[in-house]
Amino acid sequence: MGPRSQPYVVIPAYNEAPVVSRVVAELGRAGYAAAVVDDGSRDATADAAHAAGAAVVSHPFNLGQGAALQTGIDYALAQGAEVIVTFDADGQHRVSDISRLTEALLQERAHFALGSRFLGQAPNLPPLRRALLRAATAFTRLTTGLQVTDTHNGLRAMTRRGAATIRLRQNRMAHASEWLSQIAASGLRYVERPVTIDYTAYSLAKGQSIGDAILILLDLFARRLYR
Amino acid sequence: MIAQFILSILLAGIVVYAWSEYARSPVVAVLTLLIASAGLYFVWMPDHSTQLAEAVGIGRGVDLILYIWVCLSLIVLLNLHLKLRTQMELITALARKIALADARPARAQTERRTPSSTFAATAVDAESRSI
Numbered sequence: 497m498g499p500r501s502q503p504y505v506v507i508p509a510y511n512e513a514p515v516v517s518r519v520v521a522e523l524g525r526a527g528y529a530a531a532v533v534d535d536g537s538r539d540a541t542a543d544a545a546h547a548a549g550a551a552v553v554s555h556p557f558n559l560g561q562g563a564a565l566q567t568g569i570d571y572a573l574a575q576g577a578e579v580i581v582t583f584d585a586d587g588q589h590r591v592s593d594i595s596r597l598t599e600a601l602l603q604e605r606a607h608f609a610l611g612s613r614f615l616g617q618a619p620n621l622p623p624l625r626r627a628l629l630r631a632a633t634a635f636t637r638l639t640t641g642l643q644v645t646d647t648h649n650g651l652r653a654m655t656r657r658g659a660a661t662i663r664l665r666q667n668r669m670a671h672a673s674e675w676l677s678q679i680a681a682s683g684l685r686y687v688e689r690p691v692t693i694d695y696t697a698y699s700l701a702k703g704q705s706i707g708d709a710i711l712i713l714l715d716l717f718a719r720r721l722y723r
Numbered sequence: 724m725i726a727q728f729i730l731s732i733l734l735a736g737i738v739v740y741a742w743s744e745y746a747r748s749p750v751v752a753v754l755t756l757l758i759a760s761a762g763l764y765f766v767w768m769p770d771h772s773t774q775l776a777e778a779v780g781i782g783r784g785v786d787l788i789l790y791i792w793v794c795l796s797l798i799v800l801l802n803l804h805l806k807l808r809t810q811m812e813l814i815t816a817l818a819r820k821i822a823l824a825d826a827r828p829a830r831a832q833t834e835r836r837t838p839s840s841t842f843a844a845t846a847v848d849a850e851s852r853s854i
Contacts, residue, residue, distance in 0.1 A: 529829065546827055553826045554827075555819075556818050
């Protein structure tokens with residue numbers, strides 16, 4: 497990876513029309529190329545993102561965030577991206593954190609740089625959600641052996657080589673654990689860097705619940721039963 | 724005797740089915756195979772089923788068979804679920820191809836759009852799949 501390679505930001509979005517253009521515009525002002533994967537939204541997400549200056553890849557129907565991220569990675573690789581960043585559409589990530597991750601890739605010669613809200617800050621994180629995230633992290637550490645502090649953070653940076661080893665098969669939210677198991681399996685170097693998550697009423701309403709956590713566990717269990 | 728023959732044929736069918744499923748899901752195949760073989764055995768040895776039922780604390784052999792049947796149904800259900808998941812993966816791959824083929828490049832880059840971008844995406848797909 498060259499020192500001046502332009503990061504390509506991949507944004508999975510499902511019914512995010514009210515917020516996606518602001519995120520894309522902000523990324524554009526910071527000089528990043530952005531690709532929004534519209535995951536079968538029923539609202540104007542795709543048009544809003546395109547008008548704001550992003551490339552748009554639209555799933556013909558809703559497949560889930562894991563599928564959308566994989567599509568975005570495939571697209572970015574096809575565009576020749578040397579560095580790929582995944583970023584949430586709901587505005588909970590800070591554009592200024594991206595450079596911290598991409599610099600970590602260079603400085604640490606790593607292929608994955610993962611954002612962690614527990615190394616950084618998460619103002620307004622509700623206690624129940626914090627407990628749920630802690631539990632998910634403990635579970636993932638146990639199953640993958642990676643010593644990470646935040647397994648469910650959507651802000652990640654990776655090199656082209658790293659991205660090519662990722663093949664998400666969990667379409668729904670269980671992909672967060674899948675990332676880590678595939679990073680572990682790739683044997684490539686990874687680092688964690690603190691990032692800030694801004695919890696707004698909007699992002700909290702769209703976030704994960706206890707019920708989702710149970711579904712995620714079922715998904716992961718089913719995954720082990722067949723090839 | 725007729726009932727025993729009919730049941731034997733059906734259970735033998737399940738054994739063959741389990742065998743054919745082995746490559747896809749060994750767990751499901753082995754469980755199905757075990758239960759169908761036990762069924763086959765008890766169809767011809769009903770007394771043994773009663774003895775076994777009494778040994779494990781179930782009143783009659785018929786009840787034991789009923790419970791086994793329930794287990795078998797659940798395993799078939801699990802197998803169907805796994806099959807649906809496999810199908811979902813195929814559908815996802817198909818939808819992804821379509822999405823990438825119809826991708827809208829960012830506005831500033833529209834002029835230098837390359838028609839080969841979809842083929843590049845396919846190549847990347849094939850490349851990363853081999854890992």
